[in-house]
Amino acid sequence: MLGEQLGVTPRQLALAFLAQKTFVIPKSANVQHVDQIAGAADVELDADTLAAIDAAFPLGPWRGLPSI
Numbered sequence: 924m925l926g927e928q929l930g931v932t933p934r935q936l937a938l939a940f941l942a943q944k945t946f947v948i949p950k951s952a953n954v955q956h957v958d959q960i961a962g963a964a965d966v967e968l969d970a971d972t973l974a975a976i977d978a979a980f981p982l983g984p985w986r987g988l989p990s991i
Contacts, residue, residue, distance in 0.1 A: 931966050934959045939966035
């Protein structure tokens with residue numbers, strides 16, 4: 924697993940990845956999760972890691988915005 928190779932939790936990896944792509948506002952009521960969220964700020968993802976994540980979760984075709 925990619926997170927294990929980097930020594931981070933899946934939550935930290937996901938948050939670090941999303942922070943590379945956009946502005947994120949994480950939330951949690953669980954103290955352990957809050958600690959992990961705080962630790963995500965220290966996670967640095969190199970180009971190979973970002974490519975591996977992009978390959979594992981490819982973007983699908985744009986289908987427009989949902990209507991209400």
